[in-house]
Amino acid sequence: MGVQGIGARALRKEDKRFITGKGRYTDDMVLPRMTYAAFVRSPHAHAKIKGIDASAALAMPGVEAVLTGEQLVGDGIGNLICGWMIHSKDGSPMNMGAWRALEPETVRFVGQAVAVVIADTQGQARDAADAVVVDYEELPAVVDMSAAMAPGAPQLHPEAPGNVIYDWEIGDEAATNAAFDSAAHVTRLDITNNRLVPNPMEPRAALADYDTAEEHYTLYTTSQNPHVARLVLSAFYNVAPEHKLRVIAPDVGGGFGSKIFIYPEEIVALWASKRVGRPVKWVSDRTEAFLTDAHGRDHKTEAELALDANNKITGFRVKTVANLGAYMSLFSSSVPTYLYATLLSGQYDIPNIHCNVKTVYTNTTPVDAYRGAGRPEATFLVERIIETAAREVGMSPAEFRRKNFIQAFPHQTPVIMCYDAGDYNATLDAALKAIDYDGFPARKSEAASRGKLRGLGLSCYIEACGIAPSAAVGSLGAGVGLWESAEVRVNPVGTIEVLTGSHSHGQGHETTFAQLISERFGVDTDAVSIVHGDTDKVQFGMGTYGSRSGAVGMSAIVKALDKVEAKAKKIAAHLMEASEGDIQIEGGELKVAGTDKKLSFTEVALAAYTAHNLPEGMEPGLKEGAFYDPSNFTFPAGTYACEVEVDPDTGKTEIVNFVAADDFGKVINPMIVEGQVHGGLTQGIGQALLENAAYDENGQLVTASYMDYAMPRADDVPSYNLLTTETICPGNPLGMKGCGEAGAIGSPPAVINAITDAIGNNHLSMPATAEKVWLAAQPGLSQAAE
């Protein structure tokens, strides 16, 4: 591949195995004497378990065992945890109900596991799971979050009276109320952020293997963060101490947040492998994925924006209820609080913000981080109400935004965040130019002549990535530090292995990270390999989510490279009898400045390992490690412009142009970054137009397959027009901000702003299906679309 440094559109090193069918995903692993697990799952949203009769199942061919929650609890397996403590505004800790990997007493959502069958083949395990008879006593269920808080609602957990998990607030309530008291104009908007199912194409899977001689477990699993999985499995679920548990996340087929969490199935697979003395494999089918993968979003919000007589924003008042489902998933508590309300200032200079968030239990699948996690909910709210306010006061939405933009950095918002760098006018200008904002009225007229309604919508998003520094998130309730680690091993022949705690499940780290080494040492990217996803190889790491692998993960690599470079220069200076300060690294060689003396990187590496002639007191070898803890979040931002045409006869929306202008700071590989944006935009457009996790009143998920849940297909979305501007992030050595989630965060309000502009009715909820858009476009039926 040659030397390909920062900024190169390097083709991906990992692609060859994927395009030839040689990827190795968890379900591709086969171990001798392997068994298969099939879970017995609750068909009811809320029920007491009065008994489990496994006798018929146990008599079926190939069945090794049927295991229940009673046995799991009896063996001391710990309850599932939530790793982020939130305190209510009265100071009380969040009300957390017990969640067991196999439930022995009361099921609280359809799909919750109550038993597991272990058998010789997957078919036998599934047949026998169907033969396990569970005696349920049905209880009334509650699905709607407002109904869950109403007096007399069915109660899910004794620990959470009224089903309220916490009642939290941020910002100065009195000052915000005062801003409203003196406002010249107040814009009000009620917003629903629809529940989504993440749907990575590879379903979750686990293969657990217990070694009786070593008392050691190996778990292959579909994880975005294998070290976090090992930590939680060891420290909280009591499966095994860390040195007796190896977690391997091999090729992982997408995650989008849903593979951060340690789910009941991984715990049960490990526990069962010891119980039956054979390896246990479980592979989710798609229906199980819909029922048990943590869902995303699901907020209801009432918001008000106060303006002064000059149309400057003076206050933002927000009341949100977030549905966390039947149990608190691993990071669920942080999503509608510190990942949401801290972004309510958007790109705007808003002096007063107050936000109250109540989270509630309902008899639905647990809700946790999904691509963007809190930031899409904040952005949808901010960009919808900003657009609404501009329309109400009769200003151009672009100019209204520009008038209220933050202009100087650093900027301290009223909701914790201190934005370090940005240029919001630059991305707005780039997007307006690319979509030909000034030419829109002519296009609208032309569309009208064809009987089509044309609309243009903007979204100026900001988000926070990295989710660090550790001390800061610790003070806000995080149970873990959010740094990253790296180790750079230069081999005696000069090839380089980089061990990283980040995990790639589609992001292309094997290429991007290698480009960093190539840039630094002038070596061929083929001479570099990136090692990740195995707790036996990489000492520790926090994994990949929150668009953190560049800004945090690569920064750790930079720190390790600094140490390697310093040592290599010392060795080279010694060998060439030069001053260390005169050594320069260029084109894979260490040169003495101003002379023709030089050594290849390989010669220096070999010298480090032969150790025949090293500087006095220097240890042999060329290998260095580093931990990197950021000094701040990073703040990617941009403007998305969406232009649509609506067919008023059918309500069908077509996106005719979509421009994304992003500021991600320094970009390592533009090709990969564009790919991240394409994917994020499509997930965001999916939320805006197609996707919705719908429950009936009994708590049955009625969209539990691809027949019923509308995943975006190729002909639902356009080709995209992408632009980037660049302000360097001052908080990390490469100046990176992160790009993984921006598309999903910024796009939904651009789409809805465009459709509401087209139809001339602001009342439209997501997903804006043809039926809803048609209704919203009908005079007299407009409220029906909400």
Next chain:
Amino acid sequence: MMSKVTMRLNGKTVSADVEDRTLLVHFIRETQGLTGTHVGCDTSQCGACVVHVDGKAVKSCTMLAAQADGSDVLTVEGLANGDELHPVQAAFRENHGLQCGFCTPGMIMTAVDMIERHGAKLDEKTIRHELEGNICRCTGYHNIVKAIKAASDQMAGMKTATE
């Protein structure tokens, strides 16, 4: 109930006794150990399992192994000519038409079939319409569409050159 199933798989004759209910995708993945063909759903919607049966793209989860008895089956593992990638495989790499790689084998097998049926006439609209049976959650389809168009153009050029 077990049945003996024999087929040509990537040019080699293979044979095995399998349960009658064995799907073609499980015969390929588990009985034959070719794990490039993936299972992404249970309703024949996602297309991660697309292979070619007697020259036509088929979702291998919709077909029993026994129904493929006597057929010629091609999976993603059989597409390249030794070390020489098929033009569609190469185009997916050159156009960054994949991220996590899970839908990729099915996408590639669908794309090869699509190009063979449409030849040089493939435009973006047709490609997007023809991809309705394949779901990708990573790429947003943008670069998949580009890759298929590029491969279609290249293969049309190759065909002209040999005529």
